[in-house]
Amino acid sequence: MATTEPRWLDTEQQRTWRAYMAATQLLSDHVDRQLQRDAGMPHTYYSLLVWLSESPGRRMRMTELAERSKITRSRLSHAVARLEEDGWVRREDCATDRRGQVAVLTEEGFRALEKAAPGHVEAVRGALFDRLTPEQTAVLGEIMRTVAENLAPRGGADLPWRR
Amino acid sequence: MATTEPRWLDTEQQRTWRAYMAATQLLSDHVDRQLQRDAGMPHTYYSLLVWLSESPGRRMRMTELAERSKITRSRLSHAVARLEEDGWVRREDCATDRRGQVAVLTEEGFRALEKAAPGHVEAVRGALFDRLTPEQTAVLGEIMRTVAENLAPRGGADLPWRR
Numbered sequence: 317m318a319t320t321e322p323r324w325l326d327t328e329q330q331r332t333w334r335a336y337m338a339a340t341q342l343l344s345d346h347v348d349r350q351l352q353r354d355a356g357m358p359h360t361y362y363s364l365l366v367w368l369s370e371s372p373g374r375r376m377r378m379t380e381l382a383e384r385s386k387i388t389r390s391r392l393s394h395a396v397a398r399l400e401e402d403g404w405v406r407r408e409d410c411a412t413d414r415r416g417q418v419a420v421l422t423e424e425g426f427r428a429l430e431k432a433a434p435g436h437v438e439a440v441r442g443a444l445f446d447r448l449t450p451e452q453t454a455v456l457g458e459i460m461r462t463v464a465e466n467l468a469p470r471g472g473a474d475l476p477w478r479r
Numbered sequence: 480m481a482t483t484e485p486r487w488l489d490t491e492q493q494r495t496w497r498a499y500m501a502a503t504q505l506l507s508d509h510v511d512r513q514l515q516r517d518a519g520m521p522h523t524y525y526s527l528l529v530w531l532s533e534s535p536g537r538r539m540r541m542t543e544l545a546e547r548s549k550i551t552r553s554r555l556s557h558a559v560a561r562l563e564e565d566g567w568v569r570r571e572d573c574a575t576d577r578r579g580q581v582a583v584l585t586e587e588g589f590r591a592l593e594k595a596a597p598g599h600v601e602a603v604r605g606a607l608f609d610r611l612t613p614e615q616t617a618v619l620g621e622i623m624r625t626v627a628e629n630l631a632p633r634g635g636a637d638l639p640w641r642r
Contacts (some may be wrong), residue, residue, distance in 0.1 A: 445496075456499065
């Protein structure tokens with residue numbers, strides 16, 4: 317690669333990339349602050365509760381939960397330990413896999429999620445969807461699916477949840 | 480807000496939001512891993528070097544650098560302290576403001592940036608722009624500018640760099 321000229325970004329790409337960096341950082345900060353302030357949890361924790369709440373029996377294997385959330389196993393362990401302290405999640409050994417562990421959403425965790433959801437949705441709408449036309453929302457979805465599918469191919473070994 | 484029905488996301492918005500969360504997390508991880516592996520720095524540090532390199536005299540007030548990077552002052556202080564240890568940045572007192580400090584990109588820091596840039600650009604292209612049509616790139620830019628401008632109004636007190 318050192319021998320060929322780098323394919324620098326053109327002006328439009330450069331502008332888009334800088335806007336992308338600014339917007340994603342500000343949006344992540346915005347959503348996180350709202351949840352911290354109104355529900356006492358960061359966005360990552362909220363997302364974990366959502367995944368569990370939608371899973372049959374409100375339970376999911378830790379390995380799958382890490383993959384859904386796109387975070388590393390060690391970050392997940394840390395988060396689940398904190399959620400256990402709050403009484404929102406408990407861990408159980410997996411019935412079918414001796415090495416596996418399952419995270420279970422408690423009734424209290426479910427209620428915390430129900431209570432946090434309206435304010436969170438309002439924050440996401442106000443910062444993102446209320447600002448976009450339906451066409452922009454559709455294009456944003458296409459772009460983000462393309463990017464995610466390309467970066468997380470089945471079997472990729474360097475993905476966060478496999479590290 | 481407790482008295483009115485929350486404005487839940489519709490199906491399309493829900494799909495877009497989940498794809499957004501997955502893609503932004505994977506892309507951030509991807510770019511960060513590449514820079515860590517090939518240039519020994521996380522993406523945040525790389526961006527700081529870029530901002531300094533483009534500023535007259537390769538120097539910028541710490542407060543402005545935090546605003547450009549959309550990070551908190553304490554996170555910036557931490558990053559700049561690390562970059563100083565590497566010899567890539569040095570801090571100077573501001574000539575016109577006794578309380579202010581200026582970050583200056585060193586010659587060594589500039590060379591580190593020049594060396595890191597081609598691999599970084601290749602990672603961003605491969606993960607994002609090579610996957611998008613020019614129309615998608617343009618729409619993504621519009622969306623991200625709309626989001627960033629809405630979340631970072633002039634004078635907003637709760638923005639990261641004002642905390």
